[in-house]
Amino acid sequence: MTAAENHIEVRDLRLSYGLKEVIHGISFGIRRHEILGVIGPAQSGKTSLLRCINRTIDFTPDTHVSGTIEVDGEDVRKVRSVYALRRKIGMVAPLPVGLPLSIYDNVAFAPRSAGLHRRADLDAIVEQCLRQAALWDEVKDRLESLGTKLSGGQQQRLTIARALSHQPEILCLDEFSIAIDPVTTMRIEDVLKELRKHMTIILVTNLTQQARRLADRTMFMWKGEIVELDTTEVIFGENPKDQRTRDYVEGIFG
Amino acid sequence: MFAVRAAKRAPWAVVGEKIIEALVYFCGFSAIVFVLGIFVFVFKEALPIFAHEQFSLTEFLTSSDWYPTSESNKRYGVFAMIVGTASVTVLAMVIAVPFGLGAAIYLSEFCGQKTRETLKIVIELLAAVPSVVWGFIGLTVMSKLIVQYTGTPVGVNVLNGGLILALMSVPIIVSISEDALKAVPDSYREAAIALGVTRWQLVWRVLLPAAKQGLLAAVLLGVGRGVGETMAVLMATGHAVHIPHGVLDSVRTLTANIAAELGEAPAGSDHYRVLFLTGVLLFTLTFAVNLIADTIVRGIRRK
Amino acid sequence: MSPATAQSRFAETPAVRRKLRQEAIAKWIFCGMAAAMVVPLVLIVGYLVVRAAPSLNLEFLLEVPKRGMTEGGIWPAFVGTLYLVFLSLAVSAPIGILAAVYLNEYAGDNWFNRVINLAVINLAGVPSIVHALFGLGAFVYAARFGYSIISASLTLAIMTLPVIIASTRESLASVPRTFREACWNVGATRWQTIRSVVLPNSISGILTGVILQVSRAAGETAPVMFTGVVFFKAVERGDLFPYYLDEQCMALSMHLYTISTQVPGVKESIPFATAVVLLGLVVIVNATAISLRVYLRSRKKW
Numbered sequence: 001m002t003a004a005e006n007h008i009e010v011r012d013l014r015l016s017y018g019l020k021e022v023i024h025g026i027s028f029g030i031r032r033h034e035i036l037g038v039i040g041p042a043q044s045g046k047t048s049l050l051r052c053i054n055r056t057i058d059f060t061p062d063t064h065v066s067g068t069i070e071v072d073g074e075d076v077r078k079v080r081s082v083y084a085l086r087r088k089i090g091m092v093a094p095l096p097v098g099l100p101l102s103i104y105d106n107v108a109f110a111p112r113s114a115g116l117h118r119r120a121d122l123d124a125i126v127e128q129c130l131r132q133a134a135l136w137d138e139v140k141d142r143l144e145s146l147g148t149k150l151s152g153g154q155q156q157r158l159t160i161a162r163a164l165s166h167q168p169e170i171l172c173l174d175e176f177s178i179a180i181d182p183v184t185t186m187r188i189e190d191v192l193k194e195l196r197k198h199m200t201i202i203l204v205t206n207l208t209q210q211a212r213r214l215a216d217r218t219m220f221m222w223k224g225e226i227v228e229l230d231t232t233e234v235i236f237g238e239n240p241k242d243q244r245t246r247d248y249v250e251g252i253f254g
Numbered sequence: 255m256f257a258v259r260a261a262k263r264a265p266w267a268v269v270g271e272k273i274i275e276a277l278v279y280f281c282g283f284s285a286i287v288f289v290l291g292i293f294v295f296v297f298k299e300a301l302p303i304f305a306h307e308q309f310s311l312t313e314f315l316t317s318s319d320w321y322p323t324s325e326s327n328k329r330y331g332v333f334a335m336i337v338g339t340a341s342v343t344v345l346a347m348v349i350a351v352p353f354g355l356g357a358a359i360y361l362s363e364f365c366g367q368k369t370r371e372t373l374k375i376v377i378e379l380l381a382a383v384p385s386v387v388w389g390f391i392g393l394t395v396m397s398k399l400i401v402q403y404t405g406t407p408v409g410v411n412v413l414n415g416g417l418i419l420a421l422m423s424v425p426i427i428v429s430i431s432e433d434a435l436k437a438v439p440d441s442y443r444e445a446a447i448a449l450g451v452t453r454w455q456l457v458w459r460v461l462l463p464a465a466k467q468g469l470l471a472a473v474l475l476g477v478g479r480g481v482g483e484t485m486a487v488l489m490a491t492g493h494a495v496h497i498p499h500g501v502l503d504s505v506r507t508l509t510a511n512i513a514a515e516l517g518e519a520p521a522g523s524d525h526y527r528v529l530f531l532t533g534v535l536l537f538t539l540t541f542a543v544n545l546i547a548d549t550i551v552r553g554i555r556r557k
Numbered sequence: 558m559s560p561a562t563a564q565s566r567f568a569e570t571p572a573v574r575r576k577l578r579q580e581a582i583a584k585w586i587f588c589g590m591a592a593a594m595v596v597p598l599v600l601i602v603g604y605l606v607v608r609a610a611p612s613l614n615l616e617f618l619l620e621v622p623k624r625g626m627t628e629g630g631i632w633p634a635f636v637g638t639l640y641l642v643f644l645s646l647a648v649s650a651p652i653g654i655l656a657a658v659y660l661n662e663y664a665g666d667n668w669f670n671r672v673i674n675l676a677v678i679n680l681a682g683v684p685s686i687v688h689a690l691f692g693l694g695a696f697v698y699a700a701r702f703g704y705s706i707i708s709a710s711l712t713l714a715i716m717t718l719p720v721i722i723a724s725t726r727e728s729l730a731s732v733p734r735t736f737r738e739a740c741w742n743v744g745a746t747r748w749q750t751i752r753s754v755v756l757p758n759s760i761s762g763i764l765t766g767v768i769l770q771v772s773r774a775a776g777e778t779a780p781v782m783f784t785g786v787v788f789f790k791a792v793e794r795g796d797l798f799p800y801y802l803d804e805q806c807m808a809l810s811m812h813l814y815t816i817s818t819q820v821p822g823v824k825e826s827i828p829f830a831t832a833v834v835l836l837g838l839v840v841i842v843n844a845t846a847i848s849l850r851v852y853l854r855s856r857k858k859w
Contacts, residue, residue, distance in 0.1 A: 056741050059741060086741065086744035087744035091742040093735070093738070093742070099740070100758050109740070110258070110744060110745070113740075113744060114262075114263065115262050115267065116261035125258065159739070163742070163743065165258070271748045271749075278662075279659060281651075281652045281653075283673065284652055285719075286672060286673055289676040289680050291691070292683060292687065292715075295695045296690045299693075352590070364583075365588070376595050378847065379843055380598055382776075383836065384776025384777070384836075387776070391832075394817070394829075421594075424594050428594070452576045452577070452583070453583065453584075454580050454583035481684070482686075483684070484685050484686040485685075489817070512690065513779055516693070516783050521698065530690055533690040537683060537687050540684055540687075541679050541682070543682070544681075545678075545679070548675070
């Protein structure tokens with residue numbers, strides 16, 4: 001596999017908060033249109049990794065990043081417009097965040113920020129994204145009510161709809177199922193299987209079985225390092241290369 | 255369906271954003287400009303006095319001879335006014351600190367939700383009373399009471415100014431002390447109550463020691479307010495430039511002196527410059543007090 | 558105390574009873590201290606109103622001072638105060654709000670921004686009479702605005718700036734950080750985030766700050782008395798626009814000072830009525846701010 005074929009290429013990425021290094025020089029590639037599952041115990045650097053990719057890490061004071069992350073062969077730390085980069089990447093945080101705007105405005109926020117103001121275009125995007133996030137039927141009659149008044153599970157789907165609204169090429173999900181019920185989780189997982197046709201998906205999850213169900217390849221991170229990255233069959237199969245992987249997957253630690 | 259990727263923000267929106275952000279930065283920096291400006295302008299007006307042979311800074315600070323308009327023997331010593339400011343401020347703190355602290359303890363530890371809300375609103379209103387109204391109260395109400403109860407011939411004096419200033423600085427002492435008490439973790443309270451102590455013991459043995467830095471900051475801010483207060487002390491302390499021998503003596507404070515004489519001092523005269531120098535002194539004094547208080551408050555917040 | 562509890566294992570021993578008594582006493586002492594702060598205020602205000610009663614009517618507000626300010630009303634001072642308040646507001650509100658946006662949204666934690674913070678705190682602590690000296694040196698003389706409404710308003714504006722900065726900052730900080738992150742994640746710029754999410758949700762706090770600034774500016778005396786406010790100015794009764802901006806004006810606070818200390822033979826109730834009007838103005842403005850805050854807090858969106 002050469003670098004050019006990878007959608008995202010990470011080389012020797014190091015990240016420290018103040019003096020404490022939390023990612024210790026990791027390198028890996030993510031292929032186009034695959035679902036990469038990222039598993040590992042808390043504090044292993046998964047969320048920080050995502051924040052490095054879309055550069056929202058910039059907003060945290062006193063951080064130091066070295067190494068390179070290339071998206072489509074372009075170093076994210078040297079892109080011309082960081083906003084265009086972020087629009088290329090959809091990001092779903094663990095806890096749902098409905099913005100204190102109407103449901104419609106929540107989804108239309110990103111397109112508007114990008115400079116799209118034609119009502120017809122916006123209507124189409126809002127409907128499409130809400131459908132993709134399996135929320136449309138529940139809210140189509142009250143698009144003008146506040147996004148923050150939805151239930152937790154609905155807000156999480158609204159968050160996903162918002163992450164899709166700028167039509168990203170890469171979708172990052174950070175433990176999206178923490179705050180929602182199993183039924184909704186299954187519905188969203190179906191959505192993800194559908195989305196894989198159009199985009200690359202990074203699925204950070206604390207549920208190892210979720211990675212097993214969805215991911216093409218799975219990466220096991222531990223204490224800021226990659227323990228193992230291989231196809232999901234190998235990681236969850238009989239013979240992962242590292243003993244720690246097997247222990248974690250089987251629930252012996254973590 | 256790739257409308258978003260093709261979309262571009264209108265040029266005016268991008269430029270408008272740049273302009274607004276430039277404005278935001280400019281206004282953000284303005285506070286520094288203003289503070290420097292205040293110091294520079296006040297200092298600039300005061301500076302030429304140092305070129306004057308007869309003027310000495312030592313005399314300015316240590317002499318209590320203040321004869322700015324004398325024909326033959328002009329003297330500029332503000333020591334009496336420094337003492338005046340100090341006496342009024344100290345008296346005010348002696349009254350306001352225990353009461354402010356007591357009220358803060360009552361607010362944060364003893365009273366119910368409703369009483370607290372009401373009291374806080376009253377305190378907010380108390381803080382909003384203009385200083386000239388306080389001065390007026392000192393001049394009319396307080397001075398009458400003082401004459402009646404102490405038999406002193408003049409009711410505008412250190413006691414009057416101290417009382418008025420105490421009422422003025424109580425709100426700030428209450429609100430900062432209450433913050434400090436609230437910052438004491440509830441686990442301390444629970445631990446103490448689990449041991450069976452009364453709330454009085456809790457306050458005395460646990461809360462006050464734990465919150466002492468915040469309380470110190472509150473007192474310092476009160477002092478800052480006292481030193482800088484102008485109109486109220488101008489009207490309530492009488493106008494005598496001399497070192498007081500008791501709380502029933504009239505005094506003049508540094509601030510009141512400027513307020514009373516700036517109007518009569520011709521621009522550019524020595525008198526005028528000495529008044530500006532007094533301003534520099536006040537600026538430095540309050541700057542130091544506020545700086546220390548802020549350092550303490552910041553330390554508490556970080557914890 | 559019923560016999561049943563008296564016999565229980567947790568019956569009050571004398572030691573416990575002593576403790577309870579101690580606690581009750583402590584409570585009353587602290588309550589008394591809180592009351593010692595509130596009661597004088599109420600009594601004093603009551604006294605002021607009673608003494609002011611003979612002059613407290615609409616006529617007093619609309620009439621101009623007469624016979625060397627010993628009789629008549631307070632109209633020129635009242636209008637002058639309005640001029641000063643609104644002009645200073647027009648300057649300090651935009652600067653203060655934008656400065657707060659900078660400090661809360663843009664400023665990172667470096668030495669430069671710590672210096673700015675320090676400057677704001679010290680600006681709040683500078684004595685009002687020093688502001689007066691600054692206004693005199695900077696606006697009246699250096700900028701050649703002379704003794705005028707402009708000079709006085711600018712001095713007031715700088716003096717009240719920290720009030721607006723502090724309250725705006727507080728309300729900006731109350732908008733959860735997750736909202737901002739959600740916006741950044743979808744590629745919104747800082748300003749787009751601020752304009753569409755942060756500002757709309759902190760507008761109540763900002764408004765409260767602006768209103769409090771009004772009350773502060775209305776009551777200040779020292780900063781304006783050497784920069785543009787005079788003892789007396791002849792004005793038509795009830796005239797809403799009696800002043801030009803490069804002229805001096807009267808102000809309520811200064812008027813109260815003048816008639817209570819400088820003018821002999823003023824009709825007894827007039828200074829009291831002036832104090833009550835000034836106090837009433839400030840209380841009304843503050844009450845508005847407080848009720849606005851309560852109302853807007855009750856319809857918070859998250």
